[in-house]
Amino acid sequence: MLILNRSASEPRTSEITSETVYRQRRELLKAAGLFGAAAFFSPLLHAAPAAFQSVPDRKNVPGFLREKLTARKGGQNATGEVLTPFEVVSTYNNFYEFGLEKSDPAENAGSLRMEPWSVRVEGLCEAPGLYTLEDILKPHVLEDRIYRFRCVEAWSMVVPWQGFPLRDLLRRFRPSTGARYVEFTTLKDPAQMPGQRTESLPWPYVEGLRIDEAIHPLTIMAVGVYGRSLPPQNGAPLRLIVPWKYGFKSAKSIVRIRFLAGQPSTTWSKLAPAEYGFYANVNPAVDHPRWTQRRERRLPGTLFSPNWRETMQFNGYGPEVAGLYRGMNLNRHF
Numbered sequence: 001m002l003i004l005n006r007s008a009s010e011p012r013t014s015e016i017t018s019e020t021v022y023r024q025r026r027e028l029l030k031a032a033g034l035f036g037a038a039a040f041f042s043p044l045l046h047a048a049p050a051a052f053q054s055v056p057d058r059k060n061v062p063g064f065l066r067e068k069l070t071a072r073k074g075g076q077n078a079t080g081e082v083l084t085p086f087e088v089v090s091t092y093n094n095f096y097e098f099g100l101e102k103s104d105p106a107e108n109a110g111s112l113r114m115e116p117w118s119v120r121v122e123g124l125c126e127a128p129g130l131y132t133l134e135d136i137l138k139p140h141v142l143e144d145r146i147y148r149f150r151c152v153e154a155w156s157m158v159v160p161w162q163g164f165p166l167r168d169l170l171r172r173f174r175p176s177t178g179a180r181y182v183e184f185t186t187l188k189d190p191a192q193m194p195g196q197r198t199e200s201l202p203w204p205y206v207e208g209l210r211i212d213e214a215i216h217p218l219t220i221m222a223v224g225v226y227g228r229s230l231p232p233q234n235g236a237p238l239r240l241i242v243p244w245k246y247g248f249k250s251a252k253s254i255v256r257i258r259f260l261a262g263q264p265s266t267t268w269s270k271l272a273p274a275e276y277g278f279y280a281n282v283n284p285a286v287d288h289p290r291w292t293q294r295r296e297r298r299l300p301g302t303l304f305s306p307n308w309r310e311t312m313q314f315n316g317y318g319p320e321v322a323g324l325y326r327g328m329n330l331n332r333h334f
C-alpha cells in the first residue's frame, strides 16, 4: 500500500479460470518463461462462481473447525453480485507478513502453523485470558456472509465468508463500560512469517475499531471462505471482516484482542496518517493522496477488461452503518 509506491495497477496474473486450468496454464507458462505474460493469454470468463463444494479444503484443519463449517447456517447473497472465484480470492492477497506482491502470500503462507492457536484477551473486560481457538469457536454457529470487499488500493471482490458476528464473541469477555475501542493484533513470528524478517511494516500488524463498530451486526470474525477453512494467505485461522471499511482494517491471523478506553494506535494510521486514517470507511468522496477512490476494479478482470465500477459510500452498506457516524466529519475522520 505505502511501501512499494505502486499505483492501483493491474493484477500481475489473470486469475480467472477454473483452478485446474489456471494451475496447468501457470505451470505451462512458467516452463515457457512466460508467467508474467499470463494476462495476455487468459480468456475472459464471466461464468457463475464454482460451487462452494468444488473448493478444496486445507489439510490439517482441526476437526472442530471442519464440523463447524459443515454445520453452518445458510445465508444469501445480499449483494446480488457475481462472486469472485475462489482461485482469485486465495491468490490475489495482501498479507505483508508473507511478502509484498499479491502472489506472495499464496506462495509463502504454507509455513503458518495454525495448530495450536490461541487468542489472548486483555484490557478493560471482566473475562481476560488466553483462549484456545476451540474455546473461541465453541459456542458460535457459523454462517455464510457474502460481502463486497474493497481494498484501499481500489480493487474489490465479492467474497462468501463463513464466520460469526464479532459482537457474540466480544460479549463473552464482558467488556467494561469504559471500553470504547477494541484492538486486534496479528501473530508476530518471523520464523513462520518471512515478511517479518524485513521491516516493510512495524510488526506486529495492529488494527482497531470503535466498540460500536465492532459490535455492529455486519462485523464478523471469519474462519472460512467458500464453505471451507480459510487458506492461510487469507488470514487463517481467525480474521476480521468489516465490509464497509477498506480491507486493511480486517486484520488477519489474530492472536490478541484488547479492550481500550482510547483509540488504539494502528499500523497504517501510524505509518502514514495522511494516507490511511483510523476510520477507513469506504468513501468515494475522499481520495487517497495518490489515487482516486471514486472507482474500483472488480476482480477478476483482465488487461483488456479491467472491470471498473463506481465505488459506493460505505461500500454499499450505508443503510446499515451510516448511523454510526452521524454528526462526524467524514472528510476529516477518513
Ligand SMILES: Nc1nc2c(c(=O)[nH]1)N[C@H]1C(S)=C(S)[C@@H](COP(=O)(O)O)O[C@H]1N2
Pocket (backbone or CB within 6 Å): 001, 089, 092, 093, 094, 095, 096, 097, 150, 151, 152, 186, 205, 233, 234, 235, 246, 247, 248, 249, 250, 251, 252, 253
Ligand atoms: N496481518 C495483516 N492483516 C491484513 C493485511 C496484512 O498485510 N497483514 N493486509 C490487509 C489488506 S490491505 C487487505 S486488502 C486485506 C486482504 O485480505 P485478503 O487477502 O483475504 O483479500 O487484508 C488486510 N489484513
Ligand SMILES: [Mo]
Pocket (backbone or CB within 6 Å): 094, 150, 151, 152, 153, 246, 247, 248
Ligand atoms: Mo487493502
